[in-house]
Amino acid sequence: MKKLSFSAVLSPASLLVLAVLLTAFYAALHMAGWREQVSILSGTSSATRSSGEVQIAQGLVYAGLYFGMTLLVPVLVLAALLQLLYQCLLRRESPSVTTTTAPPTRIDVDQERQA
């Protein structure tokens, strides 16, 4: 199994996948009607204790994903675009370069072995 490294997580593709996943989760919870449960933010909870605990969990998850959608997703997309832009500029400066996700060099292989 391929080992997941920090660098892979921070690649443009990974950032975009994360953004899509967050958006999809948020959309699913939104369509499931969890938005109403965020009344817990003003200290308003459901009538019964058990439903109140469920509501707190749903409200917190929904609110977390909503703020993730509005604050984090644009940052992830923007970061991916900045990386792609950077790579484009480098390619323009060095025509020999094709992509940053080129096949592994000997140094990569050595490093993997060491790891």
Add this chain to the structure above:
Amino acid sequence: MTIRAWGGIGGWRQFWLGMASLIAATVIWLPLVHVFFQSNPTDYRSANAIPPRAARIAQRHIRLWRDPQLRSDATALLRVNNPEWDLMSRSYLVLSLVNMSLREPDRRPDDVATVDRIIDDTLAAERQQGHFHFLLPYAHARPFTQSPVRSHHVDSQIALMLAARCVLERHEEYDQLLRDRVELMQRRMETSAVLAVESYPDECWMFDIVNGLAAMRMADTAVGTDHASFVRRWLSVAHSKLTDPRTGLMLSSFTRTGQPLDGPEGSTIWMVAHGLQLVDRDLARDQYRRARDELSETLLGFGYAREWPSSWVGPSDVDSGPPIPGLDASAGASGLALVGASAFDDEAYLAQLVTTLDFAGFPREEAGALQYCASNELGDAVLLYATVLGPLWEQVQSGDTP
């Protein structure tokens, strides 16, 4: 070393590139977020007409008072959290509807019918179940010091409703009920050296006292009572004994002898400053300015309010809502800050607060009716009031009788 090599060795260079891009994206995005939640001021602010946002919020509340099942569900949800919210959601809605009728007189017959329904229902609940019906359970924890047992919270809220109704349009029965209520409130206040009266056992709240004084001033206009000298005496006491020396802000609660319980509180002071506009305009503006200095905050274009000034450490309670960690933002204080900012024409802060509301209030619109999911019926009624307040206070200040 070629670029191809760094891409491959990639590890660390890719890592640092990833981190740098995330930091750069954060620095670019965060200051821009508020732009996407800014509303046109004409949506929530109008000198004479009813702003579109107010009409959308009001629609849901009016429907609640026309549909007994909806009303019952909404009331149950409020009451299980805080019975006071049930009462205050009524009074803020009454104040809102009166202001809306003064803005657009064509609405008056419908609005007056809704206001009367609210008042009658509230008076019936008070008659049948007593003041404890609208109080938190801790009202039973120890005896009230004053007899007969009443809560100034309930008296002042009902007086506000009756007074607003009578300023809009005279009504023989309500006129008399208003006279009786304000006379009773004054009589009970006179028994304390600091003119304070209990909302809870030996707990006097500035919020209720100022609302009671505002109701007295409205009664002076509507039904011809005269509380001018009593109000002057109260102002003198409040200056000397009911003010926090560090901030110059009024205390939020104290005993009947004037011993401070809680210092200046965000969920109190904004409404207190607004109420004081009917009592002493200069003091009102002074309190608003101090509250702005001590409690208002702005972060990346979003405005909010804290529950306590930095000089006072106090707990969060059921009125303030849970504070947002790190920011110390309070939902209750921020909601009432909208009332303050609107009442004192503080357009910049109002715009920032509305931006926060649209960002973190989780608005939801259904069939033209707007509600804020992070709020509740009381919170929405306060927001409605913040968008339509003005004409009622102006009519009382000008002394125009209905």
